[in-house]
Every structure is written in structure tokens, then in C-alpha cells.
Amino acid sequence: METNSEPQELYHEIFGSILDRKELTPYLLRNCDDYRSSLRSATSMMGNRGFAIVDGELAPGERERASAYVRQAVAYMTGALFPTLSAHLGELSRLDSSQRTLYQSVASGIAEFNELLSSGLLALIDEDPRHLFLLASSAKYPHLFRGHPGSPERVPPRWRMAGCSILKMCHLIKSIEEDSQDIYDYARLGLFLESRGIPLYGLFDFPWDDPAHEPDDENARRAFVKLASFFRKLHASITVDPERQTMVFNSGDGVQVDIVEVKARLKSPESMFAKLGKDASEEAYNIRDILAVTFLLENRDESLTLFHALQKQGVILQENTASASVTQTLFETPADMEGAVGALMRSLMRREGIMAEPDPLEVKNNAIDFFRSLSTNAEANPHSSGQHRKFQCKINFSVPVQYDRETGRICLRGSASAVTRQHTLPVELRISDIRSWEASELKGEAHHSAYKCRQLLLLLNRLFSPLISFPEEAFPQLRKDQDRLFS
DSSP states (O other): OOOOOSOOOOHHHHHHHHHHOOOOOOGGGTTOOSHHHHHHHHHHHHHTTTOOEETTEEOTTHHHHHHHHHHHHHHHIIIIIHHHHHHHHHHHHTSOOTTHHHHHHHHHHHHHHHHHIIIIIHHHHHHOTTHHHHHHTTTTSTTTTTTOTTOOSSOOHHHHHHHHHHHHHHHHHHHHHHHOHHHHHHHHHHHHHHHTTOOTTBGGGSOTTOGGGOOOSHHHHHHHHHHHHHHHHHHTTEEEETTTTEEEEEOSSSOEEEESEEEEEEOOHHHHHHHHHSOTTOOGGGOOOSEEEEEEESOGGGHHHHHHHHHHHTSSOGGGBOGGGOEEOSOSSHHHHHHHHHHHHHHHHHHTTOOSOOOHHHHHHHHHHHHHHHHTTOOOOTTSOTTOOOEEEEEEEEEEEEEETTTOOEESSOOTTEEEEEEEEEEEEEEEEHHHHHHHHSSGGGSHHHHHHHHHHHHHHHHHTTTSOOOGGGHHHHHHHHHHHTO
16 A cells, blocks of 8 residues: 655644744645746746736736735835834843843844845845745745756755745735725825825825825825815814914814814824734734824813714714724723813803803712723733823724716716715724823833834734744833833
């Protein structure tokens, strides 16, 4: 009886690779023993990943499309991920920390990876993006490049691990396009604005009606018209008090709230990659903070009043608010929230022409109920800080988008002959007072740069381990060091 000397692939290994998404050794390469056969199988694998195949070959333009993903992956690594982490690790390395050697080691690993890309590896990948599949699989199938001119008989282990890292990054980039066309629209708009040197964090004051800033790319146009519609509606509710030169949000029914500043940012494509890559369970359609709008108040106790005013004006509709996302970390206890509840009750009484003060016992009871309901759904984000102080919720803002009847092109301005289709803009609304915001966002381990570093280190682990990794058990001390760094 003939026996098969090659070990069977067990079911638990197959399911494990699905669950942790770390297995990138393609099954289709198992019977390839030279470059010609492996490239043919790699072409079939591209077909399984959404690329067009004609007569067993990549269709015209598809190889170039794949190369564009690779270029974007390498550009993100070398132009955003590595410089950001290297700078932060350099600052941490100058601290008198028990983890100084670790910070220096990770920074050295990043520098070595950059050198690895210029050692001939990148030239091999640039030649044909299908080589990434061959590189990632070369440990299990060592003869995939046999017969390829100029390639080593055996792929160096570091080349294999680097190719695997780039392939994972390509997967993250491509998943934004594959998993959610809506998210891809915002990514395209982000790339457009970045290419123009327009910062993604100052969109409240962006000239949405200026034709000079309108994108030509259809995906970016769809995202542009949705954001423009939201900001037009928001601006219609905000006026400037001419005497005090203060922004005022007007509910339309007599409730007004002074605003110090409105911050609005579009999630960058780079931030999307980091969010998707930090956790194996992340999917593009789960990115719900595409647009983040933050209202900063002078008085913390007006936060609930502003949230109520936003609802009354129609910027927020109750049915469009994700109830589980309504959370608060602005108040420590029900007693701490009594001032905000009292201010809301007082504002609603004044609207009805009642000049009396709210009953203290009623304020106390309402504060207990408010605090309990608003603290129930506090989200556990392992990368964020427990020091953030804000009121927040996520909404799905409904937007009518018009398309030209003849061309199908998106109309950035109203047209009587257009076809209208409803779209949704995911928005995260945040409310805080200026002192709480500065204390929680600009200091200690809650500093945005500290948060971003922790997020990117987890992405680094997922993409580059074992070449470069930051141990999970080192994060508690990292937070302490960041607290010192940004104190």
C-alpha cells in the first residue's frame, strides 16, 4: 500500500488560520516546484482575490493595479508608520526607563527593515507583485523561484518574513475597498485632500462650496458631497454673537449654548489601516468614526444641554443614533452630573417661559438616572486612555446624493434632472469643556500621540512579528513612560 510522505493539513490548523488570520501560506502552491508553475498558481490566487483573469493570465491592467497596492503599502510603511514610531521610540529611549533597551531594539528593527527593502528585495517585488505570494510561502515550499533569473536558490528567511509583512499590509489596504465601498469613498477623499496639502483635521472651516476644492474622482466626489451636506446643516445652526464674538449653537426653539471651538476631522487612510490592523477581528465596515466632530464648551455643565439642542435642531435624529454608542466619561459620579442636569432642566423651563429654578430633589433623581444610562455602554478600547473626558455618540447621518440621469456622475450641486439616492455618513459626535479636553487629550498617556503610538505598535506586531515586535506585557510600563513624557 502506497503511503503519502507529506503530512496532512489538519482541520484544526485550517480553522486556526481563519480565526487568527496569520496563515498566509497559500494551498495552491503546494505542488509547485519551479518558477513557471508557481507563477501560474499565483495568478489563480490573484483571481480568487478579485483580479480579472483571462485564459489563465492576468487581464490587461491588473498587474499594474496589484503593483499600485504594493506601492501604497510600502509608502505607508516607510512614509508614515516607521517615521512616526521611530520618532516616538526615540523620545522614549531618552527617558530613564526600565524599557529603554526595548525601545531602542524596536527602533533598530525598524531601521533594519528599511535597509532590507533596499537590498534587492523591493526590486524583486516591483518586478511582479505575484512574487509576494512566493516569498511568503518560501519556507514551506522552498523551490518556488527555481528557474527565475537572478533569484537566490533559497529565499533568505528575512526576505520571506518581509514579503509576508508587505502582503499583510496590502491585504489591509485592499480590504478598505473590498469590505465597504462607502469606507473606500472616504479613503479616496482623504487621499485627495492630503495630495492637495489640505489637513484632514480642520474640516469645520473648510470651504465646502468652493469649486476649486472639488475632487474629480467619483469615489471622492461621493464622500465630498456627503460631508458638505453635513457641514452645511451644522453651520446653519451656529451663529456668532457680534458683541461677545462667541459661537452659539441655536436649537431653533429657544435653547442656546455657547461654543468655544468646533473640531472636525476626517479619518485618514493611514488611520484606517492602523485601525484595521490592530485587531484580527476588525472589518472595514466597522469603522464608525469616519467623521469626528468635537464641540468644546467653556462650561462643562452645558454638555447635556448641547446634546439636547443638537437633537432638536435635527443634526441628530434619535432613530439615527446608535444607542449603544451614547457614553460619557465627563462626569465622575451622579452628584458630579447634577450641575449639567440642572442646567438642562433650567434651559427647558426657560423655553416654556417658566422662570423658577428646578426642584433639587428632581435634579438629583434625574442625575442618578442620566449617569446610570450614560455610563452603561462605555466602550473598552485597549489602546485608549482611561483619562479621556467627553460625552459622545455615533450617528448615521442621512444624506441625499444626486446623480446625473444621463452620465450617472455625481452632482455636487443641485440639479432638477438628477436622480436622488439616499446615502449615510457615519459621524462620531463628542462634547467636552475646554479644560477637560486639554487635560485628557494633550497630557500624559492620554495624549493623542501616545494613543497613536500604542495603536501603531499593535499594528507593528501584527504585520512584522517576528522580525519586529513589541511584547504585550510591555504596554503597562509604556503607558507609565508616556505619562512622564507628556506630563
